[in-house]
Amino acid sequence: MTRAVVYTRISADREGAGLGVERQRQDCEALAEMLGWTIVETFADNDISAYSGKPRPGYLAMLDTLEAGNADAVLAWHADRLHRSPAELEGFIDLCDRKGVVVRTVQAGEIDLSTPSGKMTARIVGAVARHEIDHARQRMVAAHAQSAKNGGAHGRVPYGYRAVREGAKVIARVPDEETAPVVREIARRVMAGESLYSIAADLTERKISTPGSSEAWRASIMKQMMVRPTYAGMRSHHGVVTQGSWEPLISPEDHAVIVSLLNDPKRKTHRGVEPKYLLSGIAKCGVCGDPVWRLKSNGHSAYACAKNRCVSRRVEPVDRLIEAAVISKCESMSGVEDLVDASVLDATQEARRLRAQLDSFVDRAAEGELTAASLSRIEARLLPQIREAEQRAKSVLNPLVTDLLGSNARSRWEAMSVTSRRHVVRSLMSVTINRGGRGRAFRPEFVRVEWL
Structure with a gap:
C-alpha cells in the first residue's frame, strides 16, 4: 500500500472561498483512486504565493510528515503548486531522494526525484515556472505604472472609503458614509493645532471605529494616514504624484498644510500632559497681565496668577460663564461669513x-x-x-469653531475634548479675570470677555 499526502496551493484566492484548492484536492483524490494509493493526509496553503517569501504552513507541515517517514508519495495538481523557487526545490529533491518519496501530479504525470533524469525534469519545470513568474511580474510592474499615470486606485481600500465591486473585482472606491467624516474631522483638528495624541484619545473614548483591528486609536497610525496623498485624491508611484480617479476627502491645499504640520521637526512627538482646565494659561490677570493658572485656594481649584496672586476665582463658575458665552455666540451664527x-x-x-x-x-x-x-x-x-x-487672507478660521456654528452648538461643545474647547476659546475671545468683590459669591462682572 502506497501512503500518499496531497498538497494544494493557490496564490490568490480572489473568490475568498477556497474553491481553487478544493478543486485541486478533488483532482488529486481522483488520481489517487486511479493509482490505488491511500491518502493519509491533505495539506493546503490557500491565498499564499510560492514566490512571495511568506512561510507556507501547509507545505512545512507536509515536509515534517515526509521527514518522519509517515508517507511514501506526494500528490499535487501541478509541479508549480509545490515550488516556484529553485532553492526550495533543491531542498525538496534532497528530502525525496533520502526518503524514497514518489511525486505524481495531475497535469504533468510522475516526477521521479530518485533518478538523474527525474531531477533534471523537476529543475526544468521549475525554471520554466520561474521564467513565467518573472514575466508576470514585469507585466504587473508595467500595469501598475500605467495605472498610476492614469490615476487608477491601487492596493487596499483605505480607511474613509469603501469598495464598489463588480462581481469579485473592485471597480471603484467611494467615500464611506461612516468613516469619511472621521478622516475629515481629524484633518480639521490637525489644522487647528490639536495634537494627534489628544485626537486619538478623544476618538477612542467616543468608540469611533479604527483603521485596523485595534479598538484604540494610535497617534502614529493617524499620522501615517493623514500624510497619504490618497485623501487629497492623489496617487503616488515611485515619488511621482498624479491626480487620482476617486473623490478626495480633503482638498490638496489642506493636505499640503497637514503634511507640513505633521512633518515639522519642531512639532512635539511625545505624549506630554494634556490640559484638564479650560482657561489655564489662556485667561489673563486683570492686575499684572500674567496668565492665570489652576491653583489650589482654600481647598478649592481656582484660576490665579502664580507670581503675585493678584486675583483668584474658583474654576467652576468661571468655566460655566465662558462656556455659556461661547455656546450663545455660536448658536447665533449660521456660517463662517458671520465670523470673518x-x-x-x-x-x-x-x-x-x-x-x-x-x-x-x-x-x-x-x-x-x-x-x-x-x-x-x-x-x-x-x-x-x-x-x-x-x-x-491672513485671518485663518479655526475649523473647530466652524463646527460649532448653528443651533447644535451646545451638543457639539459637550462632545469636544478639553483641548479642542481651549482652541475654540483662543480663537474667539480674550478672557481677563479682575480683582474685586468680597465674600464667596461669584460675580460675573469680574470676568471680562472681549470677542476677537
Missing part, C-alpha cells in the same frame, strides 16, 4: 484657485506639454498674485 469679513473669504478662495492653476501648469510641464521657459514665465506672473492673496 467677506474679503478674507474671497482672498482665501482666490489663493487656492491660483495655487491650483499653477499646479496644473506644473503638471503640463511634467508631461512635456509646456517648456521650462514657458513654465518660468507663468510662475513669475502667478506667484506674486498668490502671495498677495495669501497675505489678504
